[in-house]
Amino acid sequence: MTPPALFGPARLGPLPLRNRFIKAATFEGMSKGALVSDELIDCHRRHAAGGVAMTTVAYCAVAPEGRTERDQIWMRPEAVPGLRRLTDAVHAEGAAVSAQLGHAGPVADGSSNGVPALGPSTTFNKQSLRRVRRASQTDIARITTAHADAALHAVEAGFNAVEIHLGHNYFASSFLSPKINKRKDEYGGTLEGRAKVARNAARAVRDAVGDRIAILAKLNMDDGVPGGLWLDESLQVAQWLEADGSVDALELTAGSSLLNPMYLFRGEAPLTEFAAAMRNPIVRQGVRMVGKQFIRSYPYQEAYLLESARQFRAALGLPLVLLGGVSLRETAERAMAEGFQFVAMGRALLREPDLINRMESESGTRSLCIHCNKCMPHHLQWHALSVGRTLTGRPPAGGGHAPPDRAVGAEQVCSTVPITGELRLSSAYPRRRGSRYPMMNEPSVEPSSRRRRPRAPAARSRRPWQEAVSRSACRRRPPADPGRRSPCCTPRRVRGSSPVRTYPTEIASELREDRHVRRVAQGARNVRQRGRCRHRHP
Incomplete structure (x- = not known):
């Protein structure tokens, strides 16, 4: 069978697309007040102009307590006008736009949102230092209905698709995990019971919007933690979703934002930047002291989720989106040859929004992303950055900073770094004398070929x-x-x-x-x- 053309037209459910590249959902950190900002619109407009078939707005919570922080968008009538401006800007560039819908569940920051986080069982969130409350059956029914209402808001705002978040141990995914879900009622115990929340949410969205827009689901293949969801159970859930007819495609992912966040991303774990981005001083100090036990590093390789995804491709007839380590044209072509209909790209497009256009014009184009993962903690510090001091998408020839002639978003933090350098994010607090943390409004560049220089013996400090x-x-x-x-x-x-x-x-x-x-x-x-x-x- 001839593989589909990578840059030819494609179809996702009722939605025609211009090629097979999807900008994966990566939280942008540009929605102050839980509403769309001009920076967020420009961020997705750049991805659309860069050649992707569809860009995904992340993260759109279905309920206020379902946000991982208070400045995330949650779908409500007040958010629709701003979302409409965003979709119009993306459509003007010839691309489609999707809204990622979900409820963060135990991953939500109860201290930031002002309301307790919800999960299948009572647990403790080490990131927010808050107790996660056990969701009642009334809570589960309310959140299921909220998915349908959020999808209707997405249709009203002009979105072409919605992506239901069923991964990373967010609300639906936490119910799938036998490590987190200790319930004894109909939503716990067997896999069929644990999968009810995910299946009901997808079915509610389908019943609400019908075939007016495409529906994707982001499903964990495995949680990356002992005792969590594994491939055999996840494959069964995928087969149930296909049989239900509630989704048009599955985007396959992995990892747990609650228990093992770096399992999905692979590459270097930027502990220094994560610690600097934490608002809570206790959490900040904890990350510095014992962060290696929680934020682990995994070696990066191209298409690192492909081996697991092959098992889903062999067992499902549903269109599949390959995610994880797709930064080269050869990798995308190999995915098409193995039966995947689409590829999703995240960090590579954060580094270069125009990468798809350059891949199409030059077959040997290589991504400039070095997978340092320092774009991840950046969204936590976006509120402290000066939007007026912004930079362009790609660095000028020969390295250095690009001129501030266009606005840049949180996803383009790497764009200020030459090919041979990497950005060190800064602390939100003033720097101590002799500290290795640079100031927030002055990013510094350290060559990737040179490790952090040893600190000189400091003078005797006062206590x-x-x-x-x-x-x-x-x-x-x-x-x-x-x-x-x-x-x-x-x-x-x-x-x-x-x-x-x-x-x-x-x-x-x-x-x-x-x-x-x-x-x-x-x-x-x-x-x-x-x-x-x-x-x-x-």
Whole structure:
């Protein structure tokens, strides 16, 4: 059988497409206030102009508690006008656009959303440091209906397709996982019971929109954790979805955003950048100390999910989308030859939105993405970036920064880096003296061929307890000289310490990442504001 033409017209359910490349869903971090921004529109417009057949907007939650952070879009009437502007911009470039619908479930950040996260069983989210509440049957029914309502909003906004998120241990995927789902009711136990949430959500979307738009489902082949969902059970779920007739295609993925997030991405695990992006100081310090146990590194290779996906291709007649490590034209052609109808690309298109056009014109084109994965934590810091200081899609010849003549989104953080370099993201807090973290508004480039240089021995640093304020001095009589400071308002020097400054607040900016230092700084700040201690010394 002759494989389909990679750059020829294709069809996905009722939707005609210009080629077989799909921009995979990667959260952009450009939806402040859970609404569409101009940066988000320009981001997807660039992908459409770059040659993809369809771009996917991620992540569109079906309910407010289903967001992984509070600034993610959730489908509601207020979001439709902005989404309509986005779809119109993509259609003007000749591409189709899909909305990824789902509920984050136990992956949701309850501290950011202000409401508890929901899961099949009570558990603990190590990323948000919040307890995940067990979803009741009323919650499950409400979320199923919310999928249908979100799909209707997508139709109203002009989307050509929706992608139902059934992977990465989000709500539906967490029910599929025997490691997370410990329920004893109809939604737990056997695989048939654990698959009810996923099948009901897909069926609800199909019943709501019919054949007006294409429906895809992003399904985990395996969770990448011991005791989680594995290939044999996932294949059975895929066969049920095909028999239900609720989806037009399956996009095959892997990994758990809750338990093993790097299993999907492969390549280097940027622990430094992940730690710098965490808002919670306890989580930030935890990532630095024990992050390697949670954020693991897996070697990268082209089409790293192909071997598992072959088993689905042999057992299913449903169109399949190959995801994972597709960055070369040869890889996409091999996928077509093995029976896959489409390929989905993520990081390679974040690096170069025009990669598909260049692949079509030059068969030997290679992606500039080095799979450093430093684009992943960037969306967590997007709120702190200055949109006015933006860069273009590709670096100029010879390296260096491109001129700021076009807006750039969070997905193009790698675009500021020459081919031989890699971007180090920065902390959202001011840098400590001698720290390896660059400032947020000044990205720095470190050649990939050179590892981090060893830090020079730092001078003896001060500690907050070396600048303690003597409260016992308040028992003494006030000084006779009104211009002299009272002992209780003056830091005392501890024997053996380095010279101190006048106020602890002056060193707080250098050490503010440490929780106990912030307490010292606040105490000194209160003293400065009052101008005198509680004993009213002159």
